[in-house]
Amino acid sequence: MKPLVFKNKIKNRLILDMSWLSSIDTFNVPEIKNMNIQMGNRSYKVSELFQVTGEDCNNVKILKSNPYLVNIGNNLKNKIIYIEGDAGIGLAKNMNSGTVILKGNASEAACSGMKGGSVYIYGNAGNRLCCLPTGKNEGILDGFIYVQKNVGSDSITRMRRGNIVIGGNIGSNSCYELISGSITILGKIGKSFCVNAKRGTIFVKDSSIAKNYIKASNTDLTFYNFYRININKLINKRIINSKKPLRYFGTKKERKLVELFVI
Amino acid sequence: MKINGLHIENTFAEAFNMKASRVIVTADNIKWAKNASISFTGFATSVIACGVEAGIEKEIKKTETPDGRPGYSILLFSMSRSQLEKQLETRAGQCILTCPTTALFSGLEGEDMIPLGKNLKYFGDGYQISKKIGARRFWRIPVMDGEFLCEETTARVPAIGGGNFLLLSKNRDSCLAACEIAVDVMSKLDNVITPFPGGVVRSGSKVGSKYKALIASTNDAFCPSLKGITNSGLNKDVSSVMEIVINGLTKEDIDKAIRESLIAISKSKYKKDILSVSAGNYGGKLGQYHFHLREILK
Numbered sequence: 001m002k003p004l005v006f007k008n009k010i011k012n013r014l015i016l017d018m019s020w021l022s023s024i025d026t027f028n029v030p031e032i033k034n035m036n037i038q039m040g041n042r043s044y045k046v047s048e049l050f051q052v053t054g055e056d057c058n059n060v061k062i063l064k065s066n067p068y069l070v071n072i073g074n075n076l077k078n079k080i081i082y083i084e085g086d087a088g089i090g091l092a093k094n095m096n097s098g099t100v101i102l103k104g105n106a107s108e109a110a111c112s113g114m115k116g117g118s119v120y121i122y123g124n125a126g127n128r129l130c131c132l133p134t135g136k137n138e139g140i141l142d143g144f145i146y147v148q149k150n151v152g153s154d155s156i157t158r159m160r161r162g163n164i165v166i167g168g169n170i171g172s173n174s175c176y177e178l179i180s181g182s183i184t185i186l187g188k189i190g191k192s193f194c195v196n197a198k199r200g201t202i203f204v205k206d207s208s209i210a211k212n213y214i215k216a217s218n219t220d221l222t223f224y225n226f227y228r229i230n231i232n233k234l235i236n237k238r239i240i241n242s243k244k245p246l247r248y249f250g251t252k253k254e255r256k257l258v259e260l261f262v263i
Numbered sequence: 264m265k266i267n268g269l270h271i272e273n274t275f276a277e278a279f280n281m282k283a284s285r286v287i288v289t290a291d292n293i294k295w296a297k298n299a300s301i302s303f304t305g306f307a308t309s310v311i312a313c314g315v316e317a318g319i320e321k322e323i324k325k326t327e328t329p330d331g332r333p334g335y336s337i338l339l340f341s342m343s344r345s346q347l348e349k350q351l352e353t354r355a356g357q358c359i360l361t362c363p364t365t366a367l368f369s370g371l372e373g374e375d376m377i378p379l380g381k382n383l384k385y386f387g388d389g390y391q392i393s394k395k396i397g398a399r400r401f402w403r404i405p406v407m408d409g410e411f412l413c414e415e416t417t418a419r420v421p422a423i424g425g426g427n428f429l430l431l432s433k434n435r436d437s438c439l440a441a442c443e444i445a446v447d448v449m450s451k452l453d454n455v456i457t458p459f460p461g462g463v464v465r466s467g468s469k470v471g472s473k474y475k476a477l478i479a480s481t482n483d484a485f486c487p488s489l490k491g492i493t494n495s496g497l498n499k500d501v502s503s504v505m506e507i508v509i510n511g512l513t514k515e516d517i518d519k520a521i522r523e524s525l526i527a528i529s530k531s532k533y534k535k536d537i538l539s540v541s542a543g544n545y546g547g548k549l550g551q552y553h554f555h556l557r558e559i560l561k
Binding site: 142161162163180182199217219220222223225226227229230231234259 | 332397
């Protein structure tokens with residue numbers, strides 16, 4: 001089956017909530033084309049806003065995407081969404097499972113409240129990646145996120161579990177109140193990183209943050225190598241190369257069980 | 264029927280439904296992976312008294328293991344889920360967790376999951392760390408040489424235990440040498456193990472005994488020393504019989520193991536001393552699977 005393709009043909013600059021995309025469960029393309037969606041103060045048929053082709057509702061492509069398309073992949077379950085272009089706020093918000101691949105930049109609050117699945121952002125991500133969703137107390141519960149380039153500030157708040165890999169820099173106030181999970185940051189790290197963290201494992205190249213941590217023995221790198229191999233496999237690229245990282249375990253101030261690998 | 268001059272009797276092996284699981288043991292080097300694997304699969308020849316039948320399936324190169332270190336894959340077979348669970352955890356705790364530098368991973372995918380490190384994690388006394396990658400959860404348990412990395416669960420799949428054949432030989436040396444050839448062939452195949460010591464059984468059993476407490480006793484019909492006084496299945500020239508028991512994940516895997524190993528024997532110099540190849544069965548009434556030797560070799 002060919003993927004279901006939505007080619008954006010919206011001319012005006014109104015925000016369009018794309019949450020409806022996650023709940024499509026029919027292979028009937030005429031039915032999808034006739035679905036009513038709200039944009040601005042009026043209702044449109046899908047075919048008025050998108051050129052729709054293909055049929056597989058579990059394998060969706062969005063072409064010519066832009067930041068006015070918001071909440072793509074909201075509450076997503078078991079679908080693959082491939083996006084060409086930029087994505088608006090709330091990409092993969094509260095996502096449950098499936099895969100989102102973005103060939104462009106993500107706006108603010110991407111992956112907020114994510115519970116599972118994988119998100120690949122081949123570009124930058126705005127501020128508040130994995131921020132607390134409304135009414136929830138954890139920014140990300142589980143899942144895998146890869147951002148190829150930079151991530152804005154106030155990102156990754158109260159992460160519970162999962163794996164995040166950032167290929168570029170991350171802004172200030174990131175990883176606030178980290179509960180657990182694994183985070184890899186290959187670029188520079190902004191101010192106030194990992195404040196009030198409880199547990200978790202962090203892999204960084206920026207050694208400046210190591211001063212806050214207690215140096216530990218690194219005689220056994222079984223887990224590190226296992227993690228390195230698996231993350232490289234997930235991204236399909238040898239992104240973590242170091243075979244001799246420096247290991248730190250515990251914060252100097254609060255003696256929290258945060259583990260740091262300087263790679 | 265003869266294969267390269269090796270006589271194959273018109274009989275069949277009778278095998279049973281079992282539950283199986285596969286684990287992968289890795290270590291810093293192959294020596295310690297082997298130490299752990301041998302210990303893990305020790306005393307696991309027959310479910311009659313061991314609870315589980317287990318064996319090393321194959322050596323795995325470091326490029327193929329989950330943590331990039333050399334290792335072994337091990338198959339375990341049991342009659343029940345509870346027994347498999349119990350044996351897996353006990354053996355992992357006593358033989359892998361204790362062995363320096365090792366890590367333990369699931370080697371099967373499936374929906375029916377059984378605990379692997381799920382309860383072993385408590386050995387970490389609160390210092391254990393959970394890591395989830397995709398849908399798989401791993402535990403890092405601090406130990407004196409560093410960390411024991413162990414996957415939380417492994418899959419359980421339906422499998423077959425008790426595929427077998429018997430080599431009836433003029434003498435013991437040739438019989439054992441032919442068995443070694445067969446075991447060597449099977450050790451290179453995926454999805455099968457030969458759980459007995461060195462892969463060979465000399466004490467084939469029949470169901471029941473004259474002693475009420477025993478559920479199995481010596482297969483007197485195949486004991487050369489009893490030829491004159493029992494209802495023997497052996498002719499006058501047979502002076503040694505050995506059996507190879509094969510457990511596999513599917514019928515096709517066992518078929519392949521029997522076929523390839525018998526062909527290898529038929530091409531060896533020991534074939535002249537092997538008078539025939541037979542198989543162990545219970546009249547076809549107990550086992551769910553019948554491996555007809557001649558059909559397999561057609």
